[in-house]
Amino acid sequence: xxxxxxxxxxxxxxxxxxxxxxxxxxxxxxxxxxxxxxxxxxxxxxxxxxxxxxxxxxxxxxxxxxxxxxxxxxxxxxxxxxxxxxxxxxxxxxxxxxxxxxxxxxxxxxxxxxxxxxxxxxxxxxxxxxxxxxxxxxxxxxxxxxxxxxxxxxxxxxxxxxxxxxxxxxxxxxxxxxxxxxxxxxxxxxxxxxxxxxxxxxxxxxxxxxxxxxxxxxxxxxxxxxxxxxxxxxxxxxxxxxxxxxxxxxxxxxxxxxxxxxxxxxxxxxxxxxxxxxxxxxxxxxxxxxxxxxxxxxxxxxxxxxxxxxxxxxxxxxxxxxxxxxxxxxxxxxxxxxxxxxxxxxxxxxxxxxxxxxxxxxxxxxxxxxxxxxxxxxxxxxxxxxxxxxxxxxxxxx
DNA sequence: TCTGGGGTCCTAGGACCC
DNA sequence: TCTGGGGTCCTAGGACCC
Numbered sequence: 001x002x003x004x005x006x007x008x009x010x011x012x013x014x015x016x017x018x019x020x021x022x023x024x025x026x027x028x029x030x031x032x033x034x035x036x037x038x039x040x041x042x043x044x045x046x047x048x049x050x051x052x053x054x055x056x057x058x059x060x061x062x063x064x065x066x067x068x069x070x071x072x073x074x075x076x077x078x079x080x081x082x083x084x085x086x087x088x089x090x091x092x093x094x095x096x097x098x099x100x101x102x103x104x105x106x107x108x109x110x111x112x113x114x115x116x117x118x119x120x121x122x123x124x125x126x127x128x129x130x131x132x133x134x135x136x137x138x139x140x141x142x143x144x145x146x147x148x149x150x151x152x153x154x155x156x157x158x159x160x161x162x163x164x165x166x167x168x169x170x171x172x173x174x175x176x177x178x179x180x181x182x183x184x185x186x187x188x189x190x191x192x193x194x195x196x197x198x199x200x201x202x203x204x205x206x207x208x209x210x211x212x213x214x215x216x217x218x219x220x221x222x223x224x225x226x227x228x229x230x231x232x233x234x235x236x237x238x239x240x241x242x243x244x245x246x247x248x249x250x251x252x253x254x255x256x257x258x259x260x261x262x263x264x265x266x267x268x269x270x271x272x273x274x275x276x277x278x279x280x281x282x283x284x285x286x287x288x289x290x291x292x293x294x295x296x297x298x299x300x301x302x303x304x305x306x307x308x309x310x311x312x313x314x315x316x317x318x319x320x321x322x323x324x325x326x327x328x329x330x331x332x333x334x335x336x337x338x339x340x341x342x343x344x345x346x347x348x349x350x351x352x353x354x355x356x357x358x359x360x361x362x363x364x365x366x367x368x369x370x371x372x373x374x375x376x377x378x379x380x381x382x383x384x385x386x387x388x389x390x391x392x393x394x395x396x397x398x
Numbered sequence: 399t400c401t402g403g404g405g406t407c408c409t410a411g412g413a414c415c416c
Numbered sequence: 417t418c419t420g421g422g423g424t425c426c427t428a429g430g431a432c433c434c
Contacts (some may be wrong), residue, residue, distance in 0.1 A: 295428080
């Protein structure tokens with residue numbers, strides 16, 4: 001890393017809620033909650049009443065009776081995210097996306113044509129506001145870590161520059177939970193030793209930190225405490241897993257119902273994988289139970305695939321192997337994740353094409369849905385009219 | 399705080415190989 | 417027959433992030 005502050009961390013403010021306020025003038029300046037059962041996002045007006053992300057909708061409404069609750073519009077958020085990332089990439093090619101609403105930008109190479117980073121950051125904020133209509137906060141610093149912390153401190157709708165000679169003065173008074181990777185468990189463990197600020201962490205030796213929070217987190221914290229963060233901005237990082245999950249509620253579900261949900265989840269994931277031209281080898285089943293305990297089971301296939309029927313078979317096998325667990329504890333959530341992802345183009349073709357005969361069917365179903373919507377083709381079991389609910393994939397040659 | 403949906407990374411143990 | 421150390425892959429659980 002250089003000796004100048006050239007890394008930007010750009011972070012949209014209350015993203016989903018801000019999109020809603022942008023698209024409906026009646027919501028501007030008012031507390032807005034996105035989501036029904038659970039708060040997916042809250043505008044700053046709603047946060048002022050104490051509403052937080054992931055809070056139960058019921059509690060949020062009690063804290064903020066004036067709030068307007070709107071259902072999420074995922075496609076609008078995806079479109080807004082794309083537009084914002086277009087602005088990022090017009091600023092610099094070195095953009096590393098962190099999530100839909102957040103990215104690092106490296107502008108070190110732009111000095112001669114665009115000037116110092118703080119000016120670039122100010123123009124970026126203006127461009128996002130003018131071209132996409134959303135408020136965004138930008139942190140500017142010498143390292144990713146400092147830039148990320150700076151944007152967090154600068155929120156909302158702010159610009160915060162950490163000059164290289166002011167880094168420790170900026171960091172040391174901050175509470176430990178501001179640090180990336182320090183959640184409730186780690187913060188509590190540090191708190192037991194009286195370590196509450198970053199300055200306290202900086203006074204600890206590496207061995208002491210490792211013994212407190214483990215080798216990886218300990219070394220990481222120690223490095224950050226001594227202001228050592230060599231991680232470069234990496235453009236073009238790809239997802240390493242894709243998944244989908246669904247909460248089932250506390251009502252007991254029949255095995256046929258669970259099977260239909262599971263198959264639907266796999267279908268969703270497989271379709272996304274094919275759209276992204278990726279294939280995966282490891283299928284994981286995620287479960288949550290009545291008592292909120294969790295379990296996961298995984299199976300690794302001999303070859304990567306994005307073939308729905310193959311993935312469904314694997315997921316079903318995992319669920320069948322967990323039947324005792326499900327019967328004893330009551331399933332309240334199922335999820336499926338495919339990992340070990342490889343790029344389609346680099347996947348070795350299976351020569352005998354064993355068990356892969358459904359490829360064309362998958363492509364045909366994807367094409368119908370692309371053109372007519374996801375509901376255009378549905379699994380018979382999901383219509384509730386299937387006579388034999390146990391046979392969850394009547395449309396696939398399985 | 400009675401809790402959604404999408405992810406990343408780390409740890410630890412076992413299998414297996416050299 | 418008993419033994420070392422190292423490496424890789426897989427599985428399960430957990431902390432953490434937005």
